[in-house]
Amino acid sequence: VYFLNVGDSRAILVSSEGRVLLATKDHKPSDQVERQRIQDAGGTVLIQRVNGSLAVSRAL
Structure with a gap:
């Protein structure tokens, strides 16, 4: 899985166990x-x- 971001829009990854991982950082x-x-x-x-x-x- 690849994540790319700019600005303050976040991408969040959720594991099959329901754990939430912050995948990106706000700029x-x-x-x-x-x-x-x-x-x-x-x-x-x-x-x-x-x-x-x-x-x-x-x-962008």
Whole structure:
């Protein structure tokens, strides 16, 4: 099974036993790792938004 995602849409995998596994990670500027990636690329994070306007940090 392959999962690809960008933005804040999640893909969730459920095992045959009913266990729920989070298969993807949200790309939001409130996430510390994502915030650092944005800043390293020359962007800013203001009020949990990229450059003060975008609520997600990656999109197609």
